[in-house]
Amino acid sequence: MLNQQLSQVRGLLCRSEMKLSDAQLIVLRYLRTRLPADRLVWINRELLGYTKADLPSLYDQPKPKQLALSWLHGKNYVLAVPQYRFLNGYWGSLSEDGHLVCMDVPHLSDRSVFCNIGIQQIEIQLEEIDDPQLHMLSMSADELTGAEFYCWSTELVRIHDAVRQKLCDFLEVIMAEPKLQT
Numbered sequence: 517m518l519n520q521q522l523s524q525v526r527g528l529l530c531r532s533e534m535k536l537s538d539a540q541l542i543v544l545r546y547l548r549t550r551l552p553a554d555r556l557v558w559i560n561r562e563l564l565g566y567t568k569a570d571l572p573s574l575y576d577q578p579k580p581k582q583l584a585l586s587w588l589h590g591k592n593y594v595l596a597v598p599q600y601r602f603l604n605g606y607w608g609s610l611s612e613d614g615h616l617v618c619m620d621v622p623h624l625s626d627r628s629v630f631c632n633i634g635i636q637q638i639e640i641q642l643e644e645i646d647d648p649q650l651h652m653l654s655m656s657a658d659e660l661t662g663a664e665f666y667c668w669s670t671e672l673v674r675i676h677d678a679v680r681q682k683l684c685d686f687l688e689v690i691m692a693e694p695k696l697q698t
């Protein structure tokens with residue numbers, strides 16, 4: 517029965533016939549009592565977003581390969597850094613006529629930032645955009661210079677697609693596990 521439900525969710529998700537955030541909520545509900553929390557924590561973080569407390573290692577150089585996440589009754593979990601969540605863009609400001617003026621400041625030399633917002637928020641932002649190839653978003657700000665990090669909306673589409681594929685792959689693996697086939 518569970519496998520049939522997960523298979524149905526996976527099929528709808530892979531065909532983009534179900535919102536990713538809805539699929540994440542359903543999967544969490546189906547599996548929360550059947551799998552250990554450390555196997556589900558990434559779904560929760562992808563759904564709701566990563567917190568600053570989750571990400572201190574991201575702000576240290578060089579970029580780490582793992583994150584330590586605090587979740588669920590103070591337990592800590594370690595996950596691989598989701599490289600697909602790094603947005604490619606530019607630090608700058610908008611001119612009076614609406615053009616992006618890039619800033620060349622040493623501490624802003626990195627042309628990527630970690631996107632910590634959850635899939636729910638990404639879906640809301642994408643619903644407001646007609647054509648992601650024509651819109652830029654401000655995703656971060658630098659207090660020292662006032663610069664903002666701008667990226668094309670297609671970066672959010674890329675993250676959304678990566679999480680969708682990752683959840684489809686996860687469901688395929690889970691459904692093959694003998695303990696869930698009953």
